Amino acid sequence: MERRNTEVLIIGGGVIGASIGYYAAKSGIEVTIIDKGDIACGTSSRCDGNILAIDKEPGFDSQMSLESQKLVKQLSKELDLEFEYRAPGSILVCESEEEMIAAQSWVDRQKKAGLSFKMLDRSDIKQESPYFADDLLGGLECETDSTINPYLFTYSLFHGAIHYGAKVKLRCEVKGMRRNSETGLFHVNTDQGSIIAKKVVNAGGVWAPYIGNMLDLNIPIKPRKGHIIVASRNMPVGMRKVMEFGYLMSKFGKERTVDEETDKYGVALVFEPTESQNFLIGSSREFVGFNTKVDLDVVNCIARRTIRFYPKIADFLLIRTYAGLRPWTPDHLPIVSPVEQIPNYYIAAGHEGDGISLAAITGKLMTELLQEKSETIIPTHPIRFSRFQNVSTIQT
Amino acid sequence: MTNSRIVHHPILGRLQERGKIHFTFDDNEYIGYEGETIAAAMLANGERVLRSHEESGNLRGFYCNIGHCMECRVTVGNQKTVRACLSLIEEGMIVNSGKKLPTPFKKGETL
Amino acid sequence: MIDVFIVGAGPAGLSAANVCAKNGLKVKVVDEFMKAGGRLLGQLHEEPDGTWWNGIEEAKKLNDEAQQLKVEVDCGVSVYNIKKQNKSWKVYTTKGKFQTKALLLATGAAETAIPIPGWTLPGVMSIGAAQVMTNVHRVKVGDRGVVVGINILSAAITRELQLAGIEVSSMYLPGKNIATGDHGNPILTMKSMLKVASLAPSKLIRIGSKLMKSESLHPLALKFYPKSGIKVWGMPVHLRKAVIEIVGEKKVEGVRVAKVDLNGEPIVSTEEFIPVDFVCIAGGLYPLVELAAITGCPFQYVSELGGHVPVHSEKMKTPLEGLYVAGNITGIESAKVAMKQGTVAGYSVVQDLSNKKEAFQVQLKQAIQTVEETRNQAVIQFHPDIRTGRKKVYMSFKDKGLMKKRDFYGT
Numbered sequence: 042m043e044r045r046n047t048e049v050l051i052i053g054g055g056v057i058g059a060s061i062g063y064y065a066a067k068s069g070i071e072v073t074i075i076d077k078g079d080i081a082c083g084t085s086s087r088c089d090g091n092i093l094a095i096d097k098e099p100g101f102d103s104q105m106s107l108e109s110q111k112l113v114k115q116l117s118k119e120l121d122l123e124f125e126y127r128a129p130g131s132i133l134v135c136e137s138e139e140e141m142i143a144a145q146s147w148v149d150r151q152k153k154a155g156l157s158f159k160m161l162d163r164s165d166i167k168q169e170s171p172y173f174a175d176d177l178l179g180g181l182e183c184e185t186d187s188t189i190n191p192y193l194f195t196y197s198l199f200h201g202a203i204h205y206g207a208k209v210k211l212r213c214e215v216k217g218m219r220r221n222s223e224t225g226l227f228h229v230n231t232d233q234g235s236i237i238a239k240k241v242v243n244a245g246g247v248w249a250p251y252i253g254n255m256l257d258l259n260i261p262i263k264p265r266k267g268h269i270i271v272a273s274r275n276m277p278v279g280m281r282k283v284m285e286f287g288y289l290m291s292k293f294g295k296e297r298t299v300d301e302e303t304d305k306y307g308v309a310l311v312f313e314p315t316e317s318q319n320f321l322i323g324s325s326r327e328f329v330g331f332n333t334k335v336d337l338d339v340v341n342c343i344a345r346r347t348i349r350f351y352p353k354i355a356d357f358l359l360i361r362t363y364a365g366l367r368p369w370t371p372d373h374l375p376i377v378s379p380v381e382q383i384p385n386y387y388i389a390a391g392h393e394g395d396g397i398s399l400a401a402i403t404g405k406l407m408t409e410l411l412q413e414k415s416e417t418i419i420p421t422h423p424i425r426f427s428r429f430q431n432v433s434t435i436q437t
Numbered sequence: 438m439t440n441s442r443i444v445h446h447p448i449l450g451r452l453q454e455r456g457k458i459h460f461t462f463d464d465n466e467y468i469g470y471e472g473e474t475i476a477a478a479m480l481a482n483g484e485r486v487l488r489s490h491e492e493s494g495n496l497r498g499f500y501c502n503i504g505h506c507m508e509c510r511v512t513v514g515n516q517k518t519v520r521a522c523l524s525l526i527e528e529g530m531i532v533n534s535g536k537k538l539p540t541p542f543k544k545g546e547t548l
Numbered sequence: 549m550i551d552v553f554i555v556g557a558g559p560a561g562l563s564a565a566n567v568c569a570k571n572g573l574k575v576k577v578v579d580e581f582m583k584a585g586g587r588l589l590g591q592l593h594e595e596p597d598g599t600w601w602n603g604i605e606e607a608k609k610l611n612d613e614a615q616q617l618k619v620e621v622d623c624g625v626s627v628y629n630i631k632k633q634n635k636s637w638k639v640y641t642t643k644g645k646f647q648t649k650a651l652l653l654a655t656g657a658a659e660t661a662i663p664i665p666g667w668t669l670p671g672v673m674s675i676g677a678a679q680v681m682t683n684v685h686r687v688k689v690g691d692r693g694v695v696v697g698i699n700i701l702s703a704a705i706t707r708e709l710q711l712a713g714i715e716v717s718s719m720y721l722p723g724k725n726i727a728t729g730d731h732g733n734p735i736l737t738m739k740s741m742l743k744v745a746s747l748a749p750s751k752l753i754r755i756g757s758k759l760m761k762s763e764s765l766h767p768l769a770l771k772f773y774p775k776s777g778i779k780v781w782g783m784p785v786h787l788r789k790a791v792i793e794i795v796g797e798k799k800v801e802g803v804r805v806a807k808v809d810l811n812g813e814p815i816v817s818t819e820e821f822i823p824v825d826f827v828c829i830a831g832g833l834y835p836l837v838e839l840a841a842i843t844g845c846p847f848q849y850v851s852e853l854g855g856h857v858p859v860h861s862e863k864m865k866t867p868l869e870g871l872y873v874a875g876n877i878t879g880i881e882s883a884k885v886a887m888k889q890g891t892v893a894g895y896s897v898v899q900d901l902s903n904k905k906e907a908f909q910v911q912l913k914q915a916i917q918t919v920e921e922t923r924n925q926a927v928i929q930f931h932p933d934i935r936t937g938r939k940k941v942y943m944s945f946k947d948k949g950l951m952k953k954r955d956f957y958g959t
Contacts, residue, residue: 318491
């Protein structure tokens with residue numbers, strides 16, 4: 042038998058790889074995490090930091106987030122490095138009667154699924170922040186939603202993983218991979234030499250298809266670009282995460298009644314006060330390949346959209362802008378799954394804008410899959426890779 | 438701190454004569470010289486503090502002195518977030534330090 | 549339309565501007581600082597032949613030449629966006645938008661911070677900040693201070709502070725913590741300092757050069773490292789003591805210093821309090837590359853060059869058409885090398901914008917050779933393996949396959 046270097050090789054040092062690394066190492070599995078760049082150098086450092094159920098399709102999707110919220114709360118207690126965990130809840134605001142009606146049905150469905158949702162009226166919104174535009178009709182609230190710093194969260198998970206014996210190799214790019222059909226071991230060529238692993242977890246995010254391709258897998262993930270503005274700390278505008286109801290429409294690709302540019306760039310307000318009281322303001326959604334260059338037209342469009350909801354913050358200063366790639370899948374659910382045709386090969390990718398929300402549950406679930414447990418923390422069927430097996434071309 | 442301007446330098450020579458500039462910082466009057474930045478003029482007046490941290494109120498001065506770190510941000514007239522290390526003083530300039538701001542909630546708090 | 553827009557009026561940017569202007573191009577240079585010269589301003593060191601290298605004079609020479617050549621040098625201007633438009637670049641600045649055929653980024657370097665407790669107190673500053681305050685603004689940073697972080701840059705600037713009559717009581721390592729990393733490691737610090745030829749008169753080097761021959765002797769040298777430090781220019785340099793906290797109520801009042809073991813770990817109950825009114829933190833330099841990132845230029849991490857650098861060729865061209873880089877944005881080296889790189893970039897731009905491409909082949913080749921010669925003659929080498937680092941980047945530029953793949957990766 043060939044000498045192997047690691048039991049489990051996790052490819053990808055973003056929040057997903059970090060979480061899998063942490064839970065797996067904690068459960069006693071020997072893991073190595075590699076990344077072509079640095080910790081959280083891709084999507085996980087170009088996003089905002091929410092653990093949200095409010096924007097998840099009621100049912101499996103929102104339940105999965107709720108479980109993740111519980112895990113993150115636990116992580117905030119068990120990990121050594123703090124990651125700015127807060128659980129102030131979040132709200133969605135509506136600008137039209139149609140949205141109010143849609144919001145009511147969203148709340149009803151979520152409540153039925155057992156989540157802590159409620160409607161907000163005009164006076165609730167006024168109470169929430171004196172900075173809101175006067176014409177907003179109301180909205181809805183999810184009480185359990187929490188917020189973290191994604192960058193610190195990823196580092197904290199890595200720190201925890203290393204504590205439990207995980208090995209980490211950075212600036213280690215996968216150049217090729219093959220599976221020895223006799224031994225079943227994976228031989229992974231990297232620019233830091235070859236690694237032999239018994240199991241491989243592809244946690245490559247938007248680059249997961251590239252890694253999958255090395256073993257002839259067609260993983261239907263596409264990069265969807267999103268911009269974030271960082272606004273400088275000022276007077277307190279609000280205490281918790283705020284989104285416009287139209288964000289849901291934009292996320293699920295539904296039609297909205299907005300101007301051409303807002304529609305073209307998929308701009309919908311997402312407003313997040315960070316622990317230091319700077320503000321992360323998004324969002325946009327565009328299929329423009331692997332380009333992460335900040336587009337000032339999109340930034341302007343987001344700023345305009347923000348002022349529509351918060352007219353009084355027009356003089357706040359922007360201190361930074363950045364753009365990241367969200368790993369989109371055709372059904373907006375991630376892939377957290379073994380791959381049937383390649384024994385011991387797993388995929389944990391395709392979380393689009395929910396990577397931070399779902400990292401904890403993904404890490405926990407993947408660890409159970411690696412241990413081949415019969416009972417898992419959430420059902421695995423909706424997020425199995427095999428659901429895409431008949432998809433030959435990717436529709437965007 | 439005494440003799441805070443380096444008038445004589447063994448290699449760089451004597452400091453050039455420059456015109457005086459009057460400015461205020463947090464309502465106190467100061468005198469600097471033409472071509473001096475806010476940070477340099479304040480330091481020459483023996484003042485290291487340029488702002489209070491927005492949350493903790495901890496005092497801060499300049500750190501990198503070439504515009505990268507944003508530690509020295511002050512308000513000039515109505516313009517917020519002006520880098521004291523890159524901005525030249527002007528006659529009659531009204532400079533105010535960055536102030537502590539209200540903080541609505543603390544870490545880990547649940548509403 | 550401008551022929552070439554240059555960001556950074558330092559040694560690289562101005563040198564390139566002058567080459568371009570001499571060859572008839574319309575050149576605009578912008579810089580965030582209020583004076584032209586970049587980090588040439590403030591540099592002051594004694595050459596091996598006993599003459600003084602005065603950065604302010606060098607900057608003046610370059611800037612005077614630029615003025616004669618009608619180069620438009622605009623200071624106090626920041627660039628906040630860059631966009632490719634058809635075959636040209638659109639540059640967004642705080643003083644308007646500009647359209648240019650060629651764009652040269654010569655943004656230089658920034659200093660790595662070493663966070664230690666108390667480092668946000670007024671009176672704590674980067675070593676470069678102290679240099680600018682002392683030599684450019686001619687204001688004393690304090691009466692008596694310490695330098696935290698021992699490297700080539702901090703040694704050189706400490707000497708400059710002394711020249712201006714500012715007392716630097718000692719140089720120390722930073723106390724080891726999760727953020728200070730290798731900066732707090734005595735052995736690694738000694739190894740890097742032993743490679744600094746410019747400090748040859750010091751005892752440190754004389755002791756060191758004997759020990760350099762054998763790796764196994766390094767810990768021994770540190771073990772017998774004098775408790776009072778080794779004096780360089782009359783000031784003790786401590787490799788076995790670290791600043792573990794900067795203390796003060798409203799501003800710096802002093803530092804807490806402890807002896808450290810061979811790994812940089814503080815030894816209990818060896819603490820002393822040193823009263824000072826300023827502290828300089830010296831974490832070394834890294835290339836300042838944000839503007840290259842917003843152009844979409846591919847990057848490469850090269851530790852020998854000081855961090856992430858935009859991929860570029862020996863001709864200072866990036867893989868993006870019409871985008872050039874020169875100076876410390878391409879890797880940390882001396883100002884003299886930066887000037888010569890600027891000349892190369894200038895000739896590259898001139899050649900690319902010329903109808904007779906062959907006409908500048910000789911000058912370009914010559915300029916590239918001059919960079920090499922200047923590098924070989926440099927007194928100060930920021931990284932001993934600079935040539936290895938340079939080769940890595942040039943290889944990436946040549947590797948068209950890699951470039952294609954990097955597009956896929958989006959890096």
